[in-house]
Amino acid sequence: MALLQLDNVHAYYGNIHALKGVSLEVAEGEVVSLIGSNGAGKSTTLKTISGLLAPREGEVRLQGKRISGLPAHKIVARGVSQSPEGRKIFPRMSVRENLEMGAFARKSGAEIKGDTERVLDLFPRLRERLDQKAGTMSGGEQQMLAIGRALMARPNILLLDEPSMGLSPVLVDQIFDIIREINARGTTILLVEQNALKALEVATRGYVLQTGQIVLQDSAANLQRNEMVRKAYLGEE
Amino acid sequence: MNATNLIQAILWGISIGAVFALIALGYTLVYGIIELINFAHGDVFMIGSFLALTLLVDFAYGTNARGRPVQAVFGPRLFLLIFAILLVVMLFCALLNVLIERLAYRPLRRAPRLAPLISAIGVSFILVNLGQLWKGSPPRDFPNLLPEVNVLPLLGLGDRLSFTTKDLFVIGVSIPLMLGLAAFIQRTKLGKAMRATAQDREAAALMGINTDLTISLTFLLGGALAGAAGLIYGLYTTQVWYLMGFRTGLIAFTAAVLGGIGNVRGAALGGFLIGLIASINDLGFAAIFPALQNTPGLSFLAGLNQQWTIVVIFGLLVLILVFRPSGLLGERVVDKA
Ligand SMILES: Nc1ncnc2c1ncn2[C@@H]1O[C@H](COP(=O)(O)OP(=O)(O)OP(=O)(O)O)[C@@H](O)[C@H]1O
Ligand SMILES: [Mg+2]
Numbered sequence: 001m002a003l004l005q006l007d008n009v010h011a012y013y014g015n016i017h018a019l020k021g022v023s024l025e026v027a028e029g030e031v032v033s034l035i036g037s038n039g040a041g042k043s044t045t046l047k048t049i050s051g052l053l054a055p056r057e058g059e060v061r062l063q064g065k066r067i068s069g070l071p072a073h074k075i076v077a078r079g080v081s082q083s084p085e086g087r088k089i090f091p092r093m094s095v096r097e098n099l100e101m102g103a104f105a106r107k108s109g110a111e112i113k114g115d116t117e118r119v120l121d122l123f124p125r126l127r128e129r130l131d132q133k134a135g136t137m138s139g140g141e142q143q144m145l146a147i148g149r150a151l152m153a154r155p156n157i158l159l160l161d162e163p164s165m166g167l168s169p170v171l172v173d174q175i176f177d178i179i180r181e182i183n184a185r186g187t188t189i190l191l192v193e194q195n196a197l198k199a200l201e202v203a204t205r206g207y208v209l210q211t212g213q214i215v216l217q218d219s220a221a222n223l224q225r226n227e228m229v230r231k232a233y234l235g236e237e
Numbered sequence: 238m239n240a241t242n243l244i245q246a247i248l249w250g251i252s253i254g255a256v257f258a259l260i261a262l263g264y265t266l267v268y269g270i271i272e273l274i275n276f277a278h279g280d281v282f283m284i285g286s287f288l289a290l291t292l293l294v295d296f297a298y299g300t301n302a303r304g305r306p307v308q309a310v311f312g313p314r315l316f317l318l319i320f321a322i323l324l325v326v327m328l329f330c331a332l333l334n335v336l337i338e339r340l341a342y343r344p345l346r347r348a349p350r351l352a353p354l355i356s357a358i359g360v361s362f363i364l365v366n367l368g369q370l371w372k373g374s375p376p377r378d379f380p381n382l383l384p385e386v387n388v389l390p391l392l393g394l395g396d397r398l399s400f401t402t403k404d405l406f407v408i409g410v411s412i413p414l415m416l417g418l419a420a421f422i423q424r425t426k427l428g429k430a431m432r433a434t435a436q437d438r439e440a441a442a443l444m445g446i447n448t449d450l451t452i453s454l455t456f457l458l459g460g461a462l463a464g465a466a467g468l469i470y471g472l473y474t475t476q477v478w479y480l481m482g483f484r485t486g487l488i489a490f491t492a493a494v495l496g497g498i499g500n501v502r503g504a505a506l507g508g509f510l511i512g513l514i515a516s517i518n519d520l521g522f523a524a525i526f527p528a529l530q531n532t533p534g535l536s537f538l539a540g541l542n543q544q545w546t547i548v549v550i551f552g553l554l555v556l557i558l559v560f561r562p563s564g565l566l567g568e569r570v571v572d573k574a
Contacts, residue, residue, distance in 0.1 A: 050443055076445035088440035090433050101433050104426070105445030153445065 001064050003028045003188055004049070004080070004157050009058035009068070011041075011048045018044040020212040021058065026157060031179070031189045033199040033220065035233055036209035042192040043085045045209065046159045049190075050082045051075040062156075077105040079156035083163060085192075087146040091135025095126055098134050098145055102152030112152070119148040122178060140171040147178070157188040164195050176202055196233035200224045208233070242525045245398050246517040252404040252473065254512020255411035259466035260489035261496070261504040261511075262418065263334075263459030269499035270435045270455045272350070276357040277337055279486015280364035281460055285330040285467025286379070286477045287372050292322045293380045293471075308382070315382060319472070323410065326468050327461040334460025335453050343449065361483075368479035376478040379471035407473050414465055415505050418458060422501060431455055435499070484547070488515070491554040497567025506565065511550060518546040 002025040011019040018041050026032045036042050047053045049060055051072035060068035067075050081102070090098050099119060103112045120127040123144040129137060134145055143163055150158055160179065164172040176198050183189050183202075193199035200206055200220045208216035208229060216226065223229050260282050267275045296318055299309035310318055341360050345353045383403045390396045422428040434441040434451045442448050470485070471477050492511040496503025521542035523530055529539040541549065557564065 052439060052442060071447070072442035073445045073447045076443065082443050084440065084443060088437050088443075090436045090440065092436055093429070093432060097429055097432075100426075101429065101441070101444045101446070104430065149444070 002026060002061075003063060004190065005059075005061040005064075006045070006049070007059045007061065009045075009048055009055045009060060011044055011053050011055050013044075013053075018212055019048065019055070022209070022212070022214055023058075024207050024214060024217070026188060026190050028188055029183075029186070030205065031183050031191060031203045033196075033203035033206040034190065034192045034209055035194075035196040035199055035206060035229075037232070038194075039211075040209040041212040042209055043161055044212075046082055046084070046161050046190070046192060049075075049159060050080060073105070076153055079153075080159065081150040081153035081155035081157075082159040083146040083150040083161065085161040085165070087139075087142045089134045089142050089145050089149065091133065093134055094131050095134055095137070095145055096130045098149050099126075099152050102149035103154075105153060111154075115152055115154055119151050122151075122181065123148050140167050140175075143167060143171075143175065144178075147175075147182075151182065151187070155187065157190060158182065159190050159192075161192045162194060163191075164193065164198065172198065196229065197224075239525050239527060241397055242520060243517070246520045246525060247513060248398065248400045248404065249520075250513035250516035251509065252407040252512070253516060254509035255407050256466050256470050256473065256508075257485075257489045257492045257511050257515075258415065258505045258508025259411050259462045259469070260486065261492040261508045262415070262501065263463045264490050264493040265496070265498055265501060265504035266431075266455050266459045268493070269501070270431065270452055271342070271346075271353075273342060273353050273357065274490070275459075276354070276486075277341075277360035277364055278334075278459065278463060279484075279489065280361050280368070280482035281330050281334055281337070282463040282467050282470070282485060282489075283368050283477070283479060283482030284333065284364055285326050285464035286471045286481070287368055287467075287479075288329055288464075289322055289326045289468035289471050290372070290377065290379055290477060292325060293319075293382065296322070297380060297382060308380070319382070319468075323465060323468050327464040330464030330467065331457045331461040334456040334463070338453060338456040343452075365479060365482065368482070372477070372479060374479065376476050379475045379477050381472075381475045383472050403473060407469055410465065410469055414462060418462070419501065421458075427451070427454060487554075488547075488550055491550050491557075494554060494557055494562075495564055497564030500564065500566045503564055503566035511553075514553070515546050515550060518549050519543045 004026040006022055006024045009019050009022045022045055034042050034045060044053065048055050051070055055068050059066050062078055062080060067078055090101065099116055103115065106112055125141055126144055126148055129141065134142065147163060163175050167175065179189060179191065179202055191199055191203060200223055203220040206218065206220050206223045207214050260279065263278045264275060267273055297308060297310045297315065298306045301307045337360050341356045342353045345356055383406050385401045385403050387396060387399050387401050388405060389398050389400050422431060430441065430446045430451050431454060433444065433446060434448050438448050488511060489508065492507035493504045495510060496507030517525060518541055523539040529535050
């Protein structure tokens with residue numbers, strides 16, 4: 001059974017029909033990439049999974065249990081956390097407080113402390129800046145914080161929305177190494193990226209989203225070879 | 238310059254400023270979290286003072302042989318009674334404020350920004366009318382229960398200035414409340430959830446924070462402070478009125494804007510500053526700067542007195558909004574107002 005399953009999900013912003021029957025699956029341990037051009041509905045898909053948006057039709061299931069319709073804070077408690085597009089860190093809170101907020105749904109202080117250490121080992125830059133206001137950090141540091149904060153929920157599945165956006169090439173490589181590392185430590189990942197090349201390198205499988213519909217799904221290796229993907233998303237003529 | 242009068246005005250300003258600060262905090266907390274100017278907030282303060290009036294008259298007074306009400310509780314028991322009534326009024330206004338948010342603002346959470354604002358004005362009208370039904374149209378005397386002993390001579394500071402046990406009461410109740418609020422917001426998990434929700438509601442929800450509950454908590458705290466202010470104001474000024482929520486509310490709102498609306502420390506600072514401005518003006522410029530009367534061109538300033546206080550304060554509100562909308566401590570420009 002898939003860890004996460006979307007079944008014919010339709011989502012709207014008012015009258016705008018943003019997702020038109022999206023179905024996808026993520027199995028335990030996988031890194032799955034969701035690629036597509038601007039406005040395809042990638043962020044909307046993640047918002048719908050996280051409960052920021054309720055699907056008007058269709059279902060989202062976690063370990064076979066329906067989670068669509070639950071409020072966002074309950075979905076986090078079920079083990080789904082997200083590092084949203086544009087980072088959305090809390091700018092006037094310290095790095096430490098941001099990480100604390102990431103663990104908001106959890107109870108055990110000792111476990112949270114241990115996880116804080118693990119996150120800081122993963123992102124040594126954050127350790128040096130624990131008491132700095134998050135809004136004063138560089139874009140790359142803020143991205144690390146957003147990912148670290150999402151990890152603090154100790155999720156079963158981590159949703160990453162464009163973690164490489166706006167970063168220098170060196171930092172992009174670093175972020176993708178960390179994504180691999182997080183996955184190697186046992187966290188399942190659904191990765192939304194504009195940088196399709198990199199996304200397909202780390203992924204096991206991928207989906208291509210176009211104007212609210214899945215138009216292609218395959219193993220990452222096959223997608224990298226796919227004619228249409230190469231033309232549309234890998235920047236080949 | 239008459240320094241004695243100036244210092245006196247400052248001393249009085251601290252007490253009335255503390256009341257403004259308590260109310261201003263309610264405006265700023267709510268604005269900080271849902272960007273709503275809660276027009277009904279001043280009226281929650283008025284309702285709080287009315288409830289305090291009712292409770293004090295019921296519990297602190299008995300009747301004498303001729304059937305006239307006389308004070309029946311004194312000394313330490315009186316203070317315990319006032320303390321108990323303070324808690325009751327705070328709890329009542331806290332729940333009232335939560336109810337207002339639940340019924341009048343939450344259903345409009347996704348509506349255009351003007352909608353909850355209009356709704357707040359509507360709630361304000363309702364509370365004002367309830368207040369008028371409850372205690373009638375004329376101003377009501379509030380029990381003058383606090384001893385009024387000048388403490389400065391006791392401290393060896395002479396008796397030219399006055400700072401009484403009444404002022405001590407106001408400060409002694411409001412400062413701990415403000416410090417308690419600050420500690421709650423800074424240190425507790427729920428306080429941090431409030432800050433997170435204020436900074437980015439969607440991200441807060443993604444952390445597992447129940448943002449609706451957090452917003453309710455914010456109204457709870459703001460209402461409790463307004464209730465406390467209601468009791469304190471009544472005991473301090475010994476007069477309450479069904480329309481005072483509008484006037485005092487607007488003054489406290491000015492204080493919140495002066496400090497930087499949305500900024501908790503700013504609201505406290507703004508409250509005390511507006512208190513100072515109000516009390517200097519109430520005493521009259523002529524009493525503090527007698528020379529003004531003979532200064533060509535500035536003599537009109539000597540005419541500034543109590544009658545003009547409200548004009549001065551709202552003039553200041555306009556100036557802040559025009560020249561520094563983010564206020565003294567505002568960290569962000571009010572970009573969506
Ligand atoms: N809050 C909103 N209100 C109305 N329409 C929205 C809103 N958010 C997104 N949309 C619309 O929904 C569609 C999908 O948007 P979405 O943000 O999911 O795209 P995306 O694939 O994440 O794009 P990008 O790569 O640019 O981030 C777009 O047409 C967008 O204009
Ligand atoms: Mg997007």
